[in-house]
Amino acid sequence: MSTVTASQTSPGVRARTHVVDPATAVARARPHTTLSETVSQTLFMAWRSLKKMRRNPEQFFDVTLQPLLFTAMFAYIFGGAISGNVKSYLPLLIPGIVAQTVLTTCMSTGVQLREDMEKGVFDRFKALPIARIAPLAGPMVADLVRYLIAAGLTFLMGVIIGYRPGGGAAGVLGAIVLAIFTGWAIAWIFTFIGTIARNARSVQGISMLFLFPLTFLSNAFVPVRTLPGALAAFVRVNPVSHLVSASRDLANHGVISGEVGWTLLAGLAVIAIFAPLSVYSYKRHI
């Protein structure tokens, strides 16, 4: 920008020339952000979130402790009862835990967004000529790191206690990528809740209401055939069940099954509904 150089010549002393010209500024002002501007603005907002994560490492507690603890706990508590022994329960359990931790991580996306929005800096983001979606999508892009840690650590913990994925490294990688995608998609639901809720605590409350049925009323921890009729019906349509089945096919057998397609479709549908809703609500309420 030409105006920058004008004041650069004498740092500390304000340039007393007329460096601001309204007519030029009006002529230069464009009516919309372009797609590439939107993408780069989202990435800068992600940069901001990553900086904040690095300065507040306690934010990583949930994505590190939960996979480690839950994997070991569930394996040793339910392993014998459900599959006869721990080792044969692991192929069933690990993809389930991956889905569960990724979903829990989604919830904190909404809670943290709400906390963030209450700070003064969001007023500036609103006043800046940037895409309205950037302040919402930026933190979500940064959260990809958290999903990666959560999913990766779960598999690692599984391998440590004896899980040997039949799909090999490629299968496991596929399952991780699918889990990250689904997590990112479902995070839009919690982002939407973040934009409509009164405060961070109510985001947490509302989110729990969705989260518990989604994770526990799925095939994540127990085989569907052991469930009573009505429950089994819900579990079969639950998108989390599709993610879990797809992950099992990928990690345990190295197979890209139809479940992968259903999972992707469900994820895209969630984004298509909740991303516009979130932006709309962000524009209106805050």
Add this chain to the structure above:
Amino acid sequence: MTTASVSATGLVKAFGEVRAVDSVDLEVQQGEIFGVLGPNGAGKTTMLRMLATLLPIDAGQARVFGVDVAREPHRVRQLVGVTGQYASVDEDLTATENLWLFGRLQGLRSADARATATDLLAQFGLEEAANKPLSQFSGGMRRRLDLAASLISRPPLIFLDEPTTGLDPRTRGQMWDTIRGLVADGCTIMLTTQYLDEADQLADRIAVIDHGRKVAQGTPDELKTSVGSSTLQLQLADGADHDLARQVVWRVVGRAPVLTPESGRMNVPLETADVAGDVLIGLRQAGVTIVSVSVAKPTLDEVFLALTGHDTGDAAQSDESSPDEPLVEAR
């Protein structure tokens, strides 16, 4: 040829039953400092937020350099800088990181964003604190950083919401200098304030807002004339000759003082504060003894009383942070 920086007609914002801003018309010329004066809750901030696209406009129309605020908010955002009452900077980032991020978000290249950040931090005397966490910043430093953040894209119009509320007198003076500097650079400033003194010092024109309505508009001089000027408050000694005192005052200022005989208090309206000396000399020559003297400037309360017939109803006006204090106090 020059379009008004801000031109608003019939601006309305309603929160439920309450009309926070009620049919306000405004016209801010290019290159002027336009002050919006009013007590807390008068609707100043709401008005500013509407003009800055931060709040939807319920009725009426607003244009910024001819661009419709409601219809083309994205273009308006490229023309205005906003500095709110509460610092809108990121607490978890350093000052440099904040400015760099805001620069990048507005399309500056990385090197340019860094140069602009360095430059602005120097201009605002923050270079030493550039890489410190914001938690170590004082209120004044935050306010300066916030203003710096509004200037990155060099917007031709800057909204300042109570830019000096809560600042000490020295920092307030610095902020005033900065604001004058911006105007010298070609910016238009629209600022809100609760302080008549501040509006007086800075603004070319002032709109007085009360209960969401514009109750007066004019230059600071025009407004002050409507209120009267300074008042000399005297406490006469016991047994002083009140009639004699009254005669002296009449001879010197050509106006009758307001006397409260029971307490021996006498208020003398003054054209200018320096006539106070003449009154005191006159009283001394006549042998009238005085216990205490003070000269008070008209306060925002008095402006309001004169303009609206009711006071501001705002306790903050009378506390020690208000600049509308007596100029001289001798005892």
